[in-house]
Amino acid sequence: MREFRYERAADPAAAVALLAAAPDGAFLGGGTNLVDLMKLGVATPDVLVDVRELTSREVADLPDGGLRIGAGVPNADLAADRRVRERFPVLAQALLAGASGQLRNRATTGGNLLQRTRCGYFTDVTKPCNKRSPGSGCGALEGVHRNHAILGQTIAGSDDPATCVTTHPSDMAVAMVALDAVVRVLGPDGEREIPIAELHRLPGSDPSRDTTLRHGELVTAIDVPALGMPSRYRKVRDRASFAFALVSVAAALDVRDGVVRDVRLALGGVAHKPWRASAAEYVLRGMPATEASFAAAVESELEAATPLRDNAFKVPMARNVVVRTLLDLAGRDTERELA
Amino acid sequence: MRITTTVNGTEHEVDDVWAGESLLYVLRERMGLPGSKNACEQGECGSCTVYLDGEPVCACLVAAGQAIGREVTTVEGLATEGELHPVQEAFVEAGAVQCGFCTPGLLVAAHDLLERVPDPSDLEIREALAGNLCRCTGYEKILDAVRLAAARQARP
Numbered sequence: 001m002r003e004f005r006y007e008r009a010a011d012p013a014a015a016v017a018l019l020a021a022a023p024d025g026a027f028l029g030g031g032t033n034l035v036d037l038m039k040l041g042v043a044t045p046d047v048l049v050d051v052r053e054l055t056s057r058e059v060a061d062l063p064d065g066g067l068r069i070g071a072g073v074p075n076a077d078l079a080a081d082r083r084v085r086e087r088f089p090v091l092a093q094a095l096l097a098g099a100s101g102q103l104r105n106r107a108t109t110g111g112n113l114l115q116r117t118r119c120g121y122f123t124d125v126t127k128p129c130n131k132r133s134p135g136s137g138c139g140a141l142e143g144v145h146r147n148h149a150i151l152g153q154t155i156a157g158s159d160d161p162a163t164c165v166t167t168h169p170s171d172m173a174v175a176m177v178a179l180d181a182v183v184r185v186l187g188p189d190g191e192r193e194i195p196i197a198e199l200h201r202l203p204g205s206d207p208s209r210d211t212t213l214r215h216g217e218l219v220t221a222i223d224v225p226a227l228g229m230p231s232r233y234r235k236v237r238d239r240a241s242f243a244f245a246l247v248s249v250a251a252a253l254d255v256r257d258g259v260v261r262d263v264r265l266a267l268g269g270v271a272h273k274p275w276r277a278s279a280a281e282y283v284l285r286g287m288p289a290t291e292a293s294f295a296a297a298v299e300s301e302l303e304a305a306t307p308l309r310d311n312a313f314k315v316p317m318a319r320n321v322v323v324r325t326l327l328d329l330a331g332r333d334t335e336r337e338l339a
Numbered sequence: 340m341r342i343t344t345t346v347n348g349t350e351h352e353v354d355d356v357w358a359g360e361s362l363l364y365v366l367r368e369r370m371g372l373p374g375s376k377n378a379c380e381q382g383e384c385g386s387c388t389v390y391l392d393g394e395p396v397c398a399c400l401v402a403a404g405q406a407i408g409r410e411v412t413t414v415e416g417l418a419t420e421g422e423l424h425p426v427q428e429a430f431v432e433a434g435a436v437q438c439g440f441c442t443p444g445l446l447v448a449a450h451d452l453l454e455r456v457p458d459p460s461d462l463e464i465r466e467a468l469a470g471n472l473c474r475c476t477g478y479e480k481i482l483d484a485v486r487l488a489a490a491r492q493a494r495p
Contacts, residue, residue, distance in 0.1 A: 028402060031402055100382075103397065
C-alpha cells in the first residue's frame with residue numbers, strides 16, 4: 001500500500017478544502033470499498049480525508065413527504081429506517097440486497113453511490129483496464145465477462161483506450177435512480193445539486209470516470225422526493241446472499257382502473273451506471289397493466305442491448321425479472337396501499 | 340499516529356501506528372488480541388468481525404484512524420470471568436468448529452444476531468451469517484449451534 005496521510009477535518013467545508021489542496025487525495029467514508037482497493041494497489045491516494053463522521057447521519061423529513069438522507073447514514077441504518085421501509089420499500093430492499101451485515105453497518109449512503117466496479121480486470125493491477133490505467137486496454141471484452149454489461153458499453157476492440165464493458169455494482173443506486181433522487185454535493189466552488197440520473201455516466205470515450213463529480217466534491221446528502229406508489233426491488237444473483245447482481249430491477253407502479261398511470265423502472269447489473277429504463281416507462285404509461293404490456297415495454301428497452309460473448313443470458317433474464325416485478329406490483333391496489 | 344481505543348472494556352493506547360494499518364492489525368499485532376483472524380483482507384470472509392461501537396464490522400477494512408475514540412469488542416470479550424458465552428458453548432457442543440479460522444468472526448456475528456433476534460428462523464440465521472465464510476464445515480453444524488444457543492436463550 002502506498003504511504004498516505006490520514007486527516008480529519010472540523011467540518012465538511014474544511015474537508016473539501018483539504019482535498020482541494022491534494023490532487024491525489026480521496027475522501028474516506030466507510031472504507032469498505034476504498035480501503036480494499038488501496039490494499040490491492042488499485043487506489044493510491046496520498047491523503048485520506050476522513051468524512052465518515054463529518055456528514056450527517058440523520059434521515060430528515062422533507063415537506064413533500066420525501067426524505068433527506070445524510071451522506072454519512074450507514075446502509076444498515078437507512079434500510080432499518082421506518083420511513084424508508086414504509087414510503088420507499090424499493091430502497092430498503094435494495095440496501096438489504098447488497099453486501100453483508102458487517103459491510104452494511106460500515107458503508108455510508110454517500111460512499112455506496114460512489115463504489116467502483118468489481119470487474120476482475122479493474123481490481124487486478126497486472127491486467128489491462130482502461131478504467132484503472134487509462135490506455136491499457138480492456139481485458140474483459142475478450143476475457144471473463146459473464147457478469148458484465150449488456151447496455152451502453154464502449155466496444156472498440158480490446159486495445160482501444162475507450163473500451164469498457166463493466167457494470168456499476170451498487171444496488172442502492174439503482175433504487176435511488178428509480179426514485180429520482182437528487183445528490184447534494186459541496187465542492188471548492190460551493191454547493192450544487194445533481195439529479196442522480198446525471199451523477200453516474202456511461203464509459204463513453206473516458207472509462208476512467210465513473211461519475212460527473214469533480215475532484216474535491218463531497219456528497220453531503222441525498223434527497224428522495226415523495227413517491228406515492230408501491231415499489232419494490234428484485235435482484236437475481238448466483239447465490240442467495242452476498243453476491244453482486246446478475247440483473248436487478250427497481251420498480252414502482254401506479255395502476256388505477258387497470259391502467260398504468262405512472263411507472264418507474266431502473267435496472268442494475270446491466271450497464272456502467274444504474275440504467276433508467278426510460279423507453280420502457282414511456283411505452284407503459286397509459287397502457288393496460290397486463291403481462292403483455294409489461295413484456296412489450298421491457299422488450300422495447302432491451303432492443304438496444306449489445307450483449308457480449310458470454311452474457312447474452314442477461315437479456316431474457318432482465319426481461320423476465322422486470323415482467324415478474326411489474327406483475328407483483330400490479331397485483332396491489334395503489335389507493336388502498338396509500339390510504 | 341497514536342490510537343486510543345476502548346477494547347473489551349479496557350482503554351488501550353498505542354503509538355507509532357502507521358495510517359495504513361487496519362483496526363484488525365492494531366488489535367492483533369499491537370494490542371495482543373489475536374482472536375480476530377486475518378484471512379481475506381477484503382471484507383469478504385468475515386473472519387475479522389468485531390463490534391465497533393456496538394455494530395459488527397470487518398476490522399480489516401477499518402482504517403486505524405477510524406478506530407480512535409471508539410469502543411471495540413472482540414471475540415475475546417464475549418466470555419465473562421472465564422465462563423464461555425452461551426453462543427461459544429453451543430459452538431463447542433454442536434461441533435461447529437473444524438479448523439477454527441472462521442470461528443471468531445462467526446461467534447461475533449451469531450452473538451449479534453441473537454441479541455437482535457432471540458428466536459431467528461433458519462433464513463434469518465443464514466442471512467445474518469452470509470458475510471462469514473467457512474471452508475470446512477459446510478455450515479450445517481454452525482446452523483445447529485446457533486439454533487442451540489437460541490433455544491437455550493429462550494429457556495435459560
